[in-house]
Amino acid sequence: MSTRQLKFVQALAEALDLCMAKDPRVFVLGLGAPDAAAVFGSTKGLAGKYGPRRVLDMPVAENGMTGVAIGAALRGMRPVMTHIRLEFAMLAIDPIVNQAAKWHYMFGGQASVPLVIRMVVGRGWGQGPQHSQSLQAWFAHVPGLKVVMPATPYDAKGLLISAIEDDNPVVFIEHRWLYNIFGPVPEGIYRVPLGRPNVLRRGRHVTVAATSYMTLEATRAADELAREGLELEIVDIHTLNPFDETPVLESVRKTGRLIVADTGWRSVGFAAEVVTRVVEQCLGDLKEPPVRITLPDLPTPTTRALSNYYYPLVRDIAAAARRLAGRPPKPEPEIKPEAFLDVPDAAFDGPF
Amino acid sequence: MGGGSGTPPPEVARGMLRGIMRIRMIEERVKDLYAEQEMRCPTHFSIGQEGVAVGVCAHLRRDEQITSAHRSHAHYLAKGGDLKAMLAELYGKATGCAAGKGGSMHLTDVAAGFLGAVPIVGSTISIGVGAALASVLQGSPVLSVIFFGDGATETGVFHESLNFAAVHKLPVVMVCENNLYSVLSPLSWRHPEGREIVQLAQGHGVWNRQGDGNDADDVYALAGEAIDHARSGRGPAFLELETYRWLEHCGPQDDRHLGYRPPGEYEAWLARDPLALYTERLRERGLVSVADLETMAREIAVEIDDAVTYAKSSPFPTRDQLSAHLYAS
Numbered sequence: 001m002s003t004r005q006l007k008f009v010q011a012l013a014e015a016l017d018l019c020m021a022k023d024p025r026v027f028v029l030g031l032g033a034p035d036a037a038a039v040f041g042s043t044k045g046l047a048g049k050y051g052p053r054r055v056l057d058m059p060v061a062e063n064g065m066t067g068v069a070i071g072a073a074l075r076g077m078r079p080v081m082t083h084i085r086l087e088f089a090m091l092a093i094d095p096i097v098n099q100a101a102k103w104h105y106m107f108g109g110q111a112s113v114p115l116v117i118r119m120v121v122g123r124g125w126g127q128g129p130q131h132s133q134s135l136q137a138w139f140a141h142v143p144g145l146k147v148v149m150p151a152t153p154y155d156a157k158g159l160l161i162s163a164i165e166d167d168n169p170v171v172f173i174e175h176r177w178l179y180n181i182f183g184p185v186p187e188g189i190y191r192v193p194l195g196r197p198n199v200l201r202r203g204r205h206v207t208v209a210a211t212s213y214m215t216l217e218a219t220r221a222a223d224e225l226a227r228e229g230l231e232l233e234i235v236d237i238h239t240l241n242p243f244d245e246t247p248v249l250e251s252v253r254k255t256g257r258l259i260v261a262d263t264g265w266r267s268v269g270f271a272a273e274v275v276t277r278v279v280e281q282c283l284g285d286l287k288e289p290p291v292r293i294t295l296p297d298l299p300t301p302t303t304r305a306l307s308n309y310y311y312p313l314v315r316d317i318a319a320a321a322r323r324l325a326g327r328p329p330k331p332e333p334e335i336k337p338e339a340f341l342d343v344p345d346a347a348f349d350g351p352f
Numbered sequence: 353m354g355g356g357s358g359t360p361p362p363e364v365a366r367g368m369l370r371g372i373m374r375i376r377m378i379e380e381r382v383k384d385l386y387a388e389q390e391m392r393c394p395t396h397f398s399i400g401q402e403g404v405a406v407g408v409c410a411h412l413r414r415d416e417q418i419t420s421a422h423r424s425h426a427h428y429l430a431k432g433g434d435l436k437a438m439l440a441e442l443y444g445k446a447t448g449c450a451a452g453k454g455g456s457m458h459l460t461d462v463a464a465g466f467l468g469a470v471p472i473v474g475s476t477i478s479i480g481v482g483a484a485l486a487s488v489l490q491g492s493p494v495l496s497v498i499f500f501g502d503g504a505t506e507t508g509v510f511h512e513s514l515n516f517a518a519v520h521k522l523p524v525v526m527v528c529e530n531n532l533y534s535v536l537s538p539l540s541w542r543h544p545e546g547r548e549i550v551q552l553a554q555g556h557g558v559w560n561r562q563g564d565g566n567d568a569d570d571v572y573a574l575a576g577e578a579i580d581h582a583r584s585g586r587g588p589a590f591l592e593l594e595t596y597r598w599l600e601h602c603g604p605q606d607d608r609h610l611g612y613r614p615p616g617e618y619e620a621w622l623a624r625d626p627l628a629l630y631t632e633r634l635r636e637r638g639l640v641s642v643a644d645l646e647t648m649a650r651e652i653a654v655e656i657d658d659a660v661t662y663a664k665s666s667p668f669p670t671r672d673q674l675s676a677h678l679y680a681s
Contacts, residue, residue, distance in 0.1 A: 027489060053489060059519065064478045064512025071482020071496075074467060075417070077489060094509075098472050099479065105677045107460045107468060108451025112680030143678060167680035242679075 005351060006185040008178045011153040012042040015160035016080065018189050020050050023078065026164055027054040029069055030082030030118075039082050040120070040179055066092035066117070070100050070169075073115045078164060085131045086119035086173065100169035101144035112167045116160070121175045121263065123213070123311070124342040128302035134263040134295070136211065137270045139171040140241040146170040146194055147240040149263075151215035152352045153183040155238050158192030166194060175213040175263060182350035196244045199251065203231030206321045207251040207258050209274050211237050214261035214293070214312075220348065221317035230325055240270055245277040252278050256287035257324040261317055266294040291320045305337035313341075358573025362639050364410055368568050369634050371406040372627050373645075374652045375426045378435065381656050382425075382442065383604040390664075391442040393455030394471075398426035400566075400598035403626030404529050405430035407571025408497060408591075411579050417467040417483050418497040419476035422457050422602075424469035427499050433461035435655065439663035447666040451673065467496075473534075474500070474507030477526065481513045484522040495583050497525045503534030505549050506542055514556045514588065521587035525578045526553070528592045529565060535601045536612045553590035565593030566626040569633060596621035 006014065019026045027050075032039060034047035034055040047055040058065045062083070069079040083089045089096065100113045122131040140147040146168050150156040156174070163170040200215065201222055208218040215236040222232040233251045237243065252258050258278055260271040271292040278290060293312045301307050315332050322329060335341070360368060379399045385391060398405070405426035412418070412431065420427040428438060434449060441448030442456050450458050457471040467483055470476055480498035487494035504510050505528055517524045528549055532539055543549070553560035559581050563574045571593055578589035598621070600607035608618060634640045640648075 059512065059515055061508075061512035061516065064481075064509045064516060067475060067478020067509060067513065068482035068485055068516060071467075071479035071484075072486040072489070073482070074479065075483045075486035075490075077486045094472055094475055095478065099470065099475055103468070104680045106450060106454050106458050106470075108448070108453050109677035109680070110450070110460060111462060111468070114680075146679070 004185060004187065005182045006153050007180055007182045008153045008156050009041045009180065011157035011185045012160055012174070013044050013046070014185070015157040016043060016046055017049070019161060019164045020046065020054060022189065025076060025078040026080065027056065027077060028080045028082065029056045029058055029065065031058060031060065031084065031088070033057055033082055039084055040176070043082065062088050062091035063095060066095035067099065069115055070095055070103070070113050073113045074103070074111055078114045080116045080118065080164060082118045084120055086121050086133055086135060087130050089117060089119050096145070096169070096171070097142050101142045104168065105144055113169045114167045115169045116163045116172050117169070118172045118174060121173060123175070123177050124307070124344070126302040126304070126342065127300065129299040132300040134173070134212070136173055136240050137264050137268065140243070140270060144169070145241060147173070148194060148238060149173045149175070149212040149240060150238055151178065151212055151236050153181065153185045155192050155198070157185055158190050159194065159238060161189055162191045162194050165191070170194070173212065177213050177344045178216065180344065180349050181216065181352050183352035192238070194239045195242060197235050197237045197239070197247045199233065199247055200236045201232065201234040203233040205231045205255055205257065205325050207233050207235060207248065207255045208261055208317065208321070209235045209237055209248045209258065210261040211240065211270060212263045214263050216352065217314050218261055218317055219352070220314045221321065224314065224318055225321055228327065230321060230327060232321060237274070243273070245274065248274060248278060249282050252282055253285045256285055258286065258290040259293060259317060259320050259324065260290065261293040261312070264294060265297050266292060267297050269294055288324045291324065293317055293320060304340065304342040308335055308337060308339055308341045311341070358576050359569060360410065360572050365634055365637070365639055368406050368410050368572065369630050369640060370648050371430055372402045372568060372630055373648055375402045375405065375429050376627050377649070377652050378429060378656055379425060381660065385660065386604045392444060393442060393457065394602050395442065395456040395604070396423040396602050397599045397604060398423055400621065400626070401529055401531060401595045402426050403568040403630070404527065404565040404571055404593045404595055405499070407568045408527055408575040410572055411575055412465065412495070412497065414465050416495045416497065417465050417480070418499060419467050419480040420469040420499045421473060421476055421501065421504065422469070422471035423501065424459050425456070428459045428461065428466050428469070431466045432464040433459065433466045434464065436659045436662045437461065439659050440666045443663045443666070444668065445663060445666035446669040446673070447662070452669045453677065474504045474509040476500070477504060478509050478513040481517045481522060481524055484517065484524045485520065488520070488522060493523045493585065495523045495525065495579065497527060499527045499529065501534070502528060502530040502532070502539060502549060503542070504528070505552055511552070511556070514553065514558060514590070517588040518556050518558050521585060523582045523585070524588040525575070525582045526588065526590045528590070530592055530594045531597045533597065533601070536610065538612070549592045550590065558588050558590050559586070560590040560592070562592045565595030566624045566629060568626060568630045598622070
C-alpha cells in the first residue's frame, strides 16, 4: 500500500478527476460545483481541467436537476450530482426514490440509471436542524438504491470510483467532519467494492459495527480502551444498501458483544437494522444485549449548549464497551454547556 | 386551421389518419377487453386525444426520444412502440414491454424512441430534458419531445426543467395536452383566471404556440415549427394543445354521471372528434376514399387481433423474476 497521505476531501477530488479523465461519460453537476469553493474542495481543479460542459453548475432546482441527471444517465452519461448538504437532496425525493431507484426494475431490466448523488452531512458550528441530518436509513430503505458512506480517505476514493462505475443509482453520503482526516491513499485508480464491510481493527472483546464518522469515533474509543486491555473489533459498514452483515455476524460470534454506532437517529434507524440481523442470526452468541449508539430522536439544536449533549461522544462508545465487557465505569468530567464540542477534535486529524 | 405551408403532404396525411384510427381502435379494444378483468393495472385511456400524439410524432425520427406520463398509450403507439409488447404489458406478461413489471402506466420502447412513461405527474419532464442534455454533452444533439397534461404545468419540476432547458438551449419540445381537467378538477380551480398555460413558457423566455389539439393538421403545423426551432439549436419550444378526454380519468367507463363536466361540454367535444374531423378533412382533400378507409380499418383490426392473441397467450413471468432486475450489473 502507498504511504502517500491524503485528506478525505482530496481523495474524493482525486477519484472524480481520475474517473473524468478515464471516461468521457462522467460529468459533475451541482450547485457551486465549478465555483471557487468547489464544494469544500471536493471538486477542486475539475472545472479548470474539464471545462463548463463537464463540471456544470445548476439552477437552484434539485428536483428538476435530479430528473435531468436521470435522463442523461438513461442516455449514456454518468452524472455525479453533488449536494453541499443532504437536506437539499430532499427536494429530489421523487426522482431519487420513484424514478432512479425503480427504473431498472419497473421497465423489466431494459435500462439503468448510472447516477451518483453525493450528499454532505453537516455537523457543528450551529449547523442546526436543516444542515446536519444523516438520513442514510431513509435511502437504504428503498430497494434499487445503493447507499454508501465512506469513513476513511482510502475508502472515500475507492468507493467513489466504484460508485461512478456502477450501473445503478448510488447515494454517496459524506460526513463533513471526515473531510480533513488524512490517511493512506494510493495513486491511480483502485476500487473498493460496494458491499462487504471492512474489519478495520481486530479485537477480542467487543464488536463495534459503525458507519461514517462514528467509525472514526469508534477507533478513538478503541485506542483509549486498548490502554486498559479492552479490545474492540471495528466493522466499518461503508455500504448500507446492499448491506452484507456477514462480517458483523462473524465478529459477534467471536466477541459475543455488540455496539452499533451510527450517525443517524435511533428509532427505525440503520443501527436497528444491524441489531436485528445479528439477533435473528446469532442470538445465542450474544452474551449481553446489543447497544445502539445513535443520535437521540430529536432535531439537531443549533446552540452548542444543547448540541454538546446531542451528539454521542467517544466516551459514550468507551463506556458502553466497558459495561458490556464487565469492566468498571470510568469517571469522566462533566460536559459543560459552553464547551467547544461543536468543531472536530483538533487533537486528531489522522492518519485514520 | 391547418392550412398553408404546414399542411402535411399526402402520404404523411394518410399515415396520420391511419395513426389516429389505429390508436382509436386499439383503445376501443382495450376498453372492451378491460371488462374481462384480466388487464389488472390502472389504465388511462387516450380516446379523444389522439390528434396531438399523431400530429407531433409524424415529424419524428425513430431515434428521437419521447417521454410521457400516466396517459401514454397514444404517444407510445404514435411513436412506433410495439403493440404486442404493449398489450402483453397490460396483461402482466413476461413478453410485455416492461416484462410485466410496469403495466399501462410504465410503457417503454427505447428502440422506437419511447424512453418511458411514469404516472408521477411532472417526473418525466426533467428526465426528457436530461435525455436532450446527454445528447448535447455527447456532441450530437438529438431532439427530445416531452408529452404531459395541464396538471403537470402546476408542478415545480415543470418550471425547473423549462428553465434549465432554456438556459442551455437544449433540443427539447414540450407538448402540453390541455384536456381541461386534472382527474376531476377543472382548470379554474387550479389556474388563475385569464392566464393561459403558454404564458408560463413565455415567462421562461421559451418559444411557444397554442393550438387545437383535435385538429391533426393544426397540430402537425405547430409541431413542425416547434421541432424546427428545437432541432436547429435555438432552444426549447413549448406547445399547448387543447383537447378533451372522453372517458373517465382512469379506466374504461363513461363518467358523465359524476356531473363534473358542464352541460354541453362533452357533446361539443364529441362533435370535434379528432378521428372524424381528420377523416372528413382527407375526404375533402381527395386523399382517401371510403374503400381506403375500410381497408385501413380491416388491416388494423387484423393487427389488433394478432396482438391480443399474442398477449393473451404469452406466459406470465416466472417466480424467479420477482427478484430479477433489482440492480443492473
